[in-house]
Amino acid sequence: MNDIVVELQNVTKKIRGKTLIDQLSFQVKRGEIYGFLGPNGAGKTTTIRMMVGLMSITSGTILIEGHDVVKNRAKAMAHVGAIVENPELYKFMTGRQNLLHFARMCGKDVSQSRIDEIVKFVELDQVLDKKVQNYSLGMRQRLGIAQALLHQPSILILDEPTNGLDPAGIRELRDYLKRLAREENISILVSSHLLSEIELMCDRVVVIQNGKYVGEQILDSKHTEEQQVTRSIQFHVEQGEAAAQSLEGTSYQPVQVENNVVTLTLTRDQIPEIVEHFVRHHIKIYEVRSIAETLEDKFLSMTKGGHIQ
Amino acid sequence: MSYFTALVRNEWMKITSKRQLPYYLIFLLVVLAAAIGFQLWFQSEGGSEVGSVGFTSVIFEITSVFTGIFSIVIASQIITDEFKDGTIKQLLIRPASRTTILMSKLVTIMLVVLFVNLAMMLVTALAAFILFDSSAGGIHLLWEGTILPFFLTLPNELFYIFVAFTAAVLTRSLGLSISIAVILNSLAGMLIMFIFDKPWYKYTVFPHLDWNSYYKGEPPIEGITFGFSFGMYALYMLALLLVSILVFKKRDIQ
Numbered sequence: 387m388n389d390i391v392v393e394l395q396n397v398t399k400k401i402r403g404k405t406l407i408d409q410l411s412f413q414v415k416r417g418e419i420y421g422f423l424g425p426n427g428a429g430k431t432t433t434i435r436m437m438v439g440l441m442s443i444t445s446g447t448i449l450i451e452g453h454d455v456v457k458n459r460a461k462a463m464a465h466v467g468a469i470v471e472n473p474e475l476y477k478f479m480t481g482r483q484n485l486l487h488f489a490r491m492c493g494k495d496v497s498q499s500r501i502d503e504i505v506k507f508v509e510l511d512q513v514l515d516k517k518v519q520n521y522s523l524g525m526r527q528r529l530g531i532a533q534a535l536l537h538q539p540s541i542l543i544l545d546e547p548t549n550g551l552d553p554a555g556i557r558e559l560r561d562y563l564k565r566l567a568r569e570e571n572i573s574i575l576v577s578s579h580l581l582s583e584i585e586l587m588c589d590r591v592v593v594i595q596n597g598k599y600v601g602e603q604i605l606d607s608k609h610t611e612e613q614q615v616t617r618s619i620q621f622h623v624e625q626g627e628a629a630a631q632s633l634e635g636t637s638y639q640p641v642q643v644e645n646n647v648v649t650l651t652l653t654r655d656q657i658p659e660i661v662e663h664f665v666r667h668h669i670k671i672y673e674v675r676s677i678a679e680t681l682e683d684k685f686l687s688m689t690k691g692g693h694i695q
Numbered sequence: 696m697s698y699f700t701a702l703v704r705n706e707w708m709k710i711t712s713k714r715q716l717p718y719y720l721i722f723l724l725v726v727l728a729a730a731i732g733f734q735l736w737f738q739s740e741g742g743s744e745v746g747s748v749g750f751t752s753v754i755f756e757i758t759s760v761f762t763g764i765f766s767i768v769i770a771s772q773i774i775t776d777e778f779k780d781g782t783i784k785q786l787l788i789r790p791a792s793r794t795t796i797l798m799s800k801l802v803t804i805m806l807v808v809l810f811v812n813l814a815m816m817l818v819t820a821l822a823a824f825i826l827f828d829s830s831a832g833g834i835h836l837l838w839e840g841t842i843l844p845f846f847l848t849l850p851n852e853l854f855y856i857f858v859a860f861t862a863a864v865l866t867r868s869l870g871l872s873i874s875i876a877v878i879l880n881s882l883a884g885m886l887i888m889f890i891f892d893k894p895w896y897k898y899t900v901f902p903h904l905d906w907n908s909y910y911k912g913e914p915p916i917e918g919i920t921f922g923f924s925f926g927m928y929a930l931y932m933l934a935l936l937l938v939s940i941l942v943f944k945k946r947d948i949q
């Protein structure tokens with residue numbers, strides 16, 4: 387079996403002359419959880435729509451298990467399970483009827499034992515015969531995942547799956563997905579606009595912005611350890627220039643000096659060192675503030691380091 | 696079970712799980728019960744008795760008008776509801792091609808229309824034969840008076856179903872597609888009055904919708920044959936079908 391499950395090659399989407407996706411390429415490997423990261427409006431949903439054949443592709447190719455999603459749609463889709471934006475289900479039918487509906491659609495026989503297995507996996511056995519309109523959002527999300535998994539796809543595509551879930555629901559979903567990738571060797575593509583969310587569950591991440599590829603990064607679990615994370619720290623001092631000068635010759639270089647605010651990228655342990663440094667140089671500190679980074683900053687700081695180990 | 700049969704069963708499951716169909720069937724039973732009640736009361740007051748065949752044919756003629764409108768509604772809804780609920784996405788990310796999906800919906804609508812009409816016919820006839828006078832004749836009169844006319848008006852009903860279905864694919868709006876089909880249906884009579892003497896009238900769809908006239912031996916327009924009518928009818932139906940398939944295939948789903 388080929389190790390690449392999904393491959394995008396120079397995919398472009400234009401609508402009425404506007405380029406929504408521009409020459410996007412990436413690959414998803416078998417069994418990995420692949421993050422698809424980008425701010426709102428970056429084009430994540432648009433890309434996913436093209437991957438599952440809901441939208442035409444202006445140029446470029448998308449391959450799933452080697453099958454072109456345009457030329458060989460039925461074969462390609464047989465390997466895909468997806469939730470695009472929301473878990474859209476038939477609310478007027480029961481969970482069981484919904485599963486039956488999607489089982490009939492996937493083009494190969496889905497055994498009753500497979501259905502039972504999936505239902506157990508997403509822990510919906512108790513409510514399976516209730517109408518979906520009575521389900522909570524978390525339950526719908528799980529039923530959505532169940533219907534996407536019925537036919538044992540090799541890639542599960544989830545568009546912002548944590549939208550609307552509470553922290554417990556998000557954690558639960560994360561655990562499901564990790565277990566899935568591990569136990570069934572399914573590749574999972576998860577889109578999100580939150581780096582923090584991607585960090586916690588993905589093996590690799592691709593970042594896009596304005597429809598363009600920004601970068602790709604391997605994520606390591608150690609990376610999430612508090613000490614290792616760098617962030618922007620603002621020091622509000624009496625004289626910004628003087629403070630910046632005092633740092634010359636040290637290993638710390640200000641990212642920005644403006645209006646007597648000196649910004650540095652630091653790990654947690656480095657903050658007291660800088661404070662001490664400033665105090666020693668008789669620089670008055672009025673405020674030390676940790677800045678929540680924008681996605682872009684954070685990704686850039688991630689890639690600037692060259693590696694995250 | 697073939698893939699297509701599976702898709703039709705899915706559509707059938709969805710239609711029967713919604714409230715509309717059971718409610719409509721209840722409505723039909725209420726209409727039937729009211730008609731029976733009225734007739735029994737009428738007879739007890741000394742009114743003239745009704746033959747069971749006559750009763751069936753009158754009641755069925757009335758309810759099939761309702762069913763005509765009902766089928767326009769479900770033919771629109773089977774498309775627009777998927778867009779409204781967003782489930783269209785779930786439907787179209789499966790191996791089935793969009794054309795296959797569309798055809799499975801169309802076949803299901805036809806099955807529903809047949810089922811509702813035939814069930815109503817059966818129930819009405821049963822009730823009438825039990826309650827009213829059957830001395831005037833039996834099954835063969837039912838054939839002449841109810842069953843055959845129904846099958847001969849079916850092409851007319853199917854045409855408006857196709858109009859509603861195509862309009863639903865084009866507009867994705869339930870209100871709009873129902874209106875288009877119902878308005879066309881109710882204005883057809885008036886429209887015909889304006890254009891029936893034009894030389895091109897025979898190339899419009901309207902004279903070819905009523906197949907009863909051929910059965911009665913008087914073609915809708917002097918000099919045209921049933922073969923011609925059938926061909927014209929098929930042409931219009933095919934055109935509607937083609938438009939809906941092409942538009943549905945090309946559409947980007949949001």
Ligand SMILES: Nc1ncnc2c1ncn2[C@@H]1O[C@H](COP(=O)(O)OP(=O)(O)OP(=O)(O)O)[C@@H](O)[C@H]1O
Binds near residue numbers: 429579
């Ligand atoms: N049919 C359309 N016509 C024109 N522009 C569109 C269309 N659909 C989407 N866009 C634009 O394409 C861009 C990408 O949209 P998309 O929904 O793919 O972003 P996203 O990354 O999924 O964002 P979000 O995080 O908000 O879900 C947006 O700027 C949007 O306005």
Ligand SMILES: [Mg+2]
Binds near residue numbers: 545546
């Ligand atoms: Mg989106």
